[in-house]
Amino acid sequence: MTRLRHSGPPTAGRFANRVLLAAAATALSAVVAVVPAAAMPVHAPAFGRPVAHNPDSTQRADQVRDEQWQLDKLGARAAWRTSTGSGVVVAVIDSGVDGSHPDLAGQVLPGLDLVAPNGATEPDPVGHGTTVAGLIAGRNDDRRGVVGLAPGARILPVRVLDAENRYDDALIVAKGVRWAVDNGAKVINLSLGGNGDSAALAAAIDYAFARDVVVVACTGNLATSPEAKVWYPAREPGVIAVSGLERNSDNLWNGAITGRATVLTAPASGLVGARPPGGYWRVQGTSFAAPLVAATAALVRSHYPQMSAGDVVNRLLATAKDIGPTGRDERFGYGLVDPVAALTAEVPPTYANPLDDNDPPGVTGFGTAPGSATTGDPDAEQLGLTGPRQETQWRARAAGSPDDAGSERLWIGSAIFVALLTGAALMVRRFRQSYR
Template structure:
């Protein structure tokens, strides 16, 4: 399936999380009172993306109930007030004594609360899919990094086997990985939606969309400014970008029950993962391919008309994805490929070093490590020579409306742009 890949090495070096913590926010002392989903303390008020994405209306159709979202990241603080009761027993691939519910840097906790922060209160961060469950998989160390993509591949396979319907990958790097590509194929074959972010310019020496976001079949998410019309200046983007979501001036749940201001494509990706969870909550039997089809066809177009390498298909629209009349994949006019009905679109990656900053200051990510980690001598992986070859492999299975179709839609569009 992936034997045709030409790789320069078997391990990916210099990979890290791309979220950019900016300023710590004091934990709100307000009691967890009567439900007021979009109203409450100052933290809740700072969640501007909830209004931009019209989350309150989306909840009239679905809230994520019944859907498990795997967050493959730095772990999750399961005791954070916003995540109590939301986190399932997970896996720690960094510390063999852990279970994924420990987060030393806060990155995974922030991502998880954006997806599934509780909405049965009037304090703290509320998620876009507040009734979804988080399946934590820790692959990032205390520096918010991983040195070998094999650990991420192991996490993906484990999450699929544990019943994740959506996988969020707010991490990435410039190399490619045969092992991770195979794990993603496994996820696609098991009808799982996979989302990753495209990367941050402040954390990369490369301007290309990061891996695994650029892996065909993954929904690559770029970052938008607060105005809802401009690409965030720190977002990496490119032909693989599928959709965008808010990425700056965000408030996030931090470890220890605290909060902080964050920015980065790491935090745009979970908004799309949460949207996928809402769709799968409303239509539990909908194949992954159709979930992705809804996300891309209802995105609010930005920039030049139609899909473009800056915004992809546009700003994710949860309400549209839950309500619009969308032609199924096999009737999708976006496709002009030999295999009928396969939409064509692309994909993308992410991460950053989760560190707090003094009050009132702004702190960018520390410089990214070299392409080859001098500590291990590992060389960067070469990008696949032909981005269409796996698409053609999957074409033979398109008589099934499955995740394979979703993967191919992304691959073919990416290859054609």
Template sequence: MRRPSAERSAGSQKTATALLRVGAGLLLGVAAGFPASPVSGSSAAGGQGAGLAADKVRGDQWQLGQLHAQQAWRWSDGSGVTVAVIDSGVDGRHPDLSGQVLPGTDFVRPGGNGQTDAVGHGTTVAGLIAGRADDLSGVLGLAPGAKILPVRVLDAKNEYDDARVVANAVRWSVDHGATVINLSLGGSVSSPELADALDYAFEKDVVVVACTGNESPPNPDDVWYPAREPGVLAVTGLGHGNGRTLWSGALTGPETILAAPGADLVGARPGGYWTVEGTSFAAPLVSATAALVRSKWPEMSAANVVNRLIATAGDLGPLGRDTTYGYGMVDPVAALTLTVPAVAANPLDTVPPPGKARFGKAGASATASPAASVARAQPERAAGHRPLLAALPAGIAVVLVLVGGAAATLRRFT
């Protein structure tokens, strides 16, 4: 297990204040995506100081252009879909999220409705998914018609100390109407309880997305848990550049499924806005794309939503799936428009990557082959499908949040 001193927050090297401080015991869970810099803005929530105006915030959301959001909204805006954000809570009073956030729950302070956020992390994630589209200012989500179900598991330090809390949150989200779950958190330690909860989500036809995590070069580590659990869409982050480069702090590996923009993203936070980076903020862009697909085809199974996302991804790196980018960068337009043959089961829940154990009940088939899985999962790629490479101009990033094993105190960026 990686020690906290070898870890780095989702903040970039220019963020010296977002650090993990080694403590006693084990770190059981943290969020891995953090601000690179604060951005004050005009906001009903009360931005502080002179900074970017809300319309500048809208203009700086480069990921929407990179993912051709305006074109995607011709087919779907996410309406009718509930996305659970299992995180630090969501500030439902933020003007960009007003009316977008359902009553949720709080596993840190039982009795709460999940609509308070002492950290800002969950609010940023929610805004990237479902920021309001009824004006021309502030943060605009990739699936602005979707609703957010806030489920708080991270405390005021952006930590949790028991993966069973996240497991309970997954089950609660499923039982309260979520058809997409975003987990922008993780860590190095696997959890049988959380694996069982994820199996419950799969059995109930829910799409689960998680970030691969962040690392501190030159100390790379495995993809974090629960992103490495079979069946989960594990998302890594891309930098703000030419669209083909991994964000410098992103973890990646055999379990990586998709990539998405994860750097220099302007996000909503209680009181205003800030610029963030990390795999935590790439994952919600994939969750939002899943919401777009589920909105267009309400009867489509989760297995076929997952299959559609990976079959239509814009290939990066070597042709086909690789250990750096997975199947490539998520492509909302392709996912909503291309013809993709149906599958009977989640193509990600076949054979675990070499050396990886499967904790859940619904284990992978011992006879299935990875090659067969890839053939089912990417029918378009066999014909050389690389939609985003041809369509997108500049860099793309992926967002991930991590949970998992060994004690430290995570200091919030100020």
């Protein structure tokens, strides 16, 4: 009776088996092909892939320089005919900066370590901040290594990220911002962020705005974020929130977080960066798009030394290359930052930061992150802070990741393969049983 329900001969069963296996193989290929390159979490500090480099090899040094595709994308050489960022101090609030790296020798000012105040064994144990600094102000006096988009600028390093490339209290970031402002920074780069807001950091950023400083922050990476919401402090009104583009493309990098708060975009993948103590690695992430915008701000501030920070911000927005829907949009903001246009275009003055709503921060003064204040904290007492406790934790982290996710894709592909193979085997078994 069972056989009467099937019209095909036994050979049809073998044919069906082959069809099922072929379908499983095809599905596996299709699924693996669409797995995002940055789909799996990346454990800091391993966010870069080393690049072989022999400091004594001119050929290798030229190759590192030639692989800096972002310089051509942003018209760096044309921009340098007008400005190199000379005289401008850019604060890199990050994991520290190794000023002994050959590409940064003479470019880095004495800074501050808020993680190990008594001195760390290494100026940048992670390497993230050194890469960011090199993208901003790497030397351009020879053909070796990485050159920054603003090679005439100087870097003011402030270490706020620990050896895990993160920090759990926004207060340390806020302290770093305030210290950088007080020590001459005209541009601040924040290639870090978290999902929760921080009134303390908001107050510190307002302190920067009040003292004529441009603040740039990354929008964040999907691979290191529990939700696809633009990170804070990039969401803070007045901050230039930077998302990232794919290599040699006007397409958004597939690991970039973006949204209504996004202001500008810049190259974010396929980048070669300086790695302590003297090497290089490939990196990707909005961490490395933000410094390209910070460098552009330095170019403009150097060329127009009397221009207010608000007008510098407005100039970057007004001259951006619109690469999404017409006007500002949630994916690209105002578009791709354009250093040449920012330096040369006619832009009417505004005398105010068009991104700033001018509202006061949630807490008057400068203090601990909401929810993290502890009774008897000497720093809190000294600064006289009384923050609300509605926020349980604020976690800062860097938005950098490996530019080679082959192992992650292989792991995902293997899991999918096992699942498909198991399903196909069960289907074949049931099909065969139906002929018995």
